[in-house]
Amino acid sequence: MTAEVAIPARARVGEGPVWDAGARRLHWVDIPAGHIHTSDPVTGRTTSRSLPTQVGAAVPRRGGGFAAATAEGFASVDTDGTATVRLALLPEGERMNDAKCDPGGRLWAGSTALDFARGRGALHVLLPNWTSRVVLDGLALPNGLGWSPDGRTFYLADSVAGEVCAFDTDPGDPVPGVLGRRRTVFRLPGSAGMPDGLTVDAAGCLWIAVWGGDRVVRVSPDGELLAEVPLPVHQPSSCAFGGPGLDVLYVTSAREGLALPQDDPAGSVFAVGGTGAVGLPSTPFAG
Incomplete structure (x- = not known):
């Protein structure tokens, strides 16, 4: 398995990839820049929408456009x-981070303090109908959401804690x-990087981007x-089939916080073939 640049970019923090099967496009965001990108991996061409706020993730809506997890809440x-x-629900000093739709078309999103303080994050x-509620609190940096193929297991990474539950x-x-019984299924020591975004394949296995670890596991x-x-980058941030x-x-991937030469591929989107795995189709937001 080798990774090649599929979409050249210089994203500060590229995140939230979601495959749009109907359009055959990959949607993804640059969090601090407030950009929602739509890319054609065949040509490498990208079109972008700029929001006047940070955007942790954006997913297609069933009726067109996107539902976005932003600095304020949901847009x-x-x-x-x-x-x-x-829906403006977050206080100053917090923002939404990663987000993903469950098979029922509901959007799950993790919020975090800007300094990633433990205990201030929530799911x-x-x-x-554009109402929301808190499912889980007491987190730091909730990330990497996903569901098992039968929908009976929900996965969540808390990057600062270094674990996927x-x-x-x-x-x-x-x-x-x-949410029911909780258990830790994967843990990384801080020296090995942090578990960031993830996806679940059709066999029920997790693919986890390791921020600061130069790899996906x-x-x-x-x-x-x-x-x-x-x-070939230090900060892989998320992944999707x-x-x-x-x-x-x-x-x-991300360039944020790194001193890099202009031609370094960090911030691009990479394609990995030959995994032998197949992903699960994404679900648009039902609202």
């Missing part, structure tokens, strides 16, 4: 790029966002390290 982004804050779920969940529960649902994919067969792993 809608029209097809012409107009952004409207629909929110946004319902299709699993929670029992019932996809048919009438109260959305209820594949981990079984029981926490066994199955494979490591080296990256895409392509017509959902068999290409796209990995975002």
